[in-house]
Amino acid sequence: MRDLLAERVSFKQFEETAHGEVKQITRQYKPGHNFNLNINYTF
Helix, strand or coil: CCCCCCCCEEEEEEEEEEEEEEEEEEEECCCCECCCCCCCCCC
């Protein structure tokens, strides 16, 4: 199992200006749940 909580992923940029710090979100997505099951059986 991967990303069980399906949290949002954000890519951010920060810039210092004369008026303070500016934060900009450049990309944001929610990937969803991933499940994988492998079964091996040998006689």
